[in-house]
Amino acid sequence: MGSAKAKILLVDDTETILLFLKTILTGHRFEFATARNGVEAIAAARSERPDLILLDVIMPVMDGFEACRVIKGDPELKATPVIVVTTRSEAENMDRVRAAGADDVIFKPIRKLELLDKINRWLPRRD
């Protein structure tokens, strides 16, 4: 009985973070798609239909909050779990995360075990 790979959409305008996420998540049966801003993230979500989205918030063209609102407002995408990746843990930022409809949040600098725990909590069961 094999396990299908889950597809994760990584959204960040920083190549360093994209490379870091791929490096620490390699070997855990994931495949990746990437996007560099909110507009690309929405397009990738529609074309790739990922199982989960890791979404940075501060990005050019369209930020992560807006992208999350669009994704969560799309009937075909709203069930896709979105984990916001942010450096700010202040209350007002958390309010924005909740208002955008994100399912969870993780703070930079990212710890692998914490990230894996959150991903596995939100990923649908893989048969």
Add this chain to the structure above:
Amino acid sequence: MTADDGDRREEFLSRFFEEGKNFTKRLLEENAALREAIARLQAEVAAGSGVGETPSDAGEKLRERYTRLMGVYNELRGKYEKLERDLNAIKTENVDFAQKYVEIEDQNTALANLYVASFQLHSTLNFAEVVRIVVEIVINLIGAEQLAVFVFDEETERLSCVAYEGVGEEQRRPVVIGEGLTGKVAALGESYYVTDDAGQRDAEAKGQPIACIPLKIKDRLIGIMTVHRLFRQKEGFTTVDFQLFDLLAGHAATALYSSKLYALSERKLATARSFLDLLKIKPARP
């Protein structure tokens, strides 16, 4: 004695003997019931212990059975206690394994940080990109909220700020080697850290960095990086952070120096090409 007295005496005797007869009858009935009960008990004892056994034999058998059962109980209890000890040992071992797993995964994350930082720093020869990557590493992988990157200018012999995040103008001012905390760290060539919470709050109040990392190739100072504040969710510098700072001290210096050399060589190459192009142009005949 009259006739009446005689009648009363007859009546009394008659009643006395009647009551005696009834009392005797009751005694005989109780006697019979007791005999029946004894016979019944004897029959039950005989059925449990074997025909013909006495009550003392039956008691002895019950004692033997009790002793056997106690033996089985003690054996089972001993097995249960051993299983409980084994289970506790396995639980302790599992906790050890879990802790080791966490340590190993933290080390994996540290290695990932170092790999990514090294890969990114040497992925470009463009000076501005190298500087941007240094800032990205310190913000995203270390968790610095306020930082500045200085590069040593050999003409002015000062450290000039080429990138910053979250710091004010005072913290971005050019640094003279040997002057102020940053200048002294640059002169000494050794990284400087403030690791305790109180010290960090004090440094921030004074506008001083909590980390100062000279960027050097061997003993040649290329630049310096200062960190003034960490993100709120960051609990302090970790072992991984110090490893990253050590990596940056060398690799960022090399990447910055290489990119500057590359830019210089590209300019010189462009100049030489232009000169050669001029030589190829033949002067017009008069």
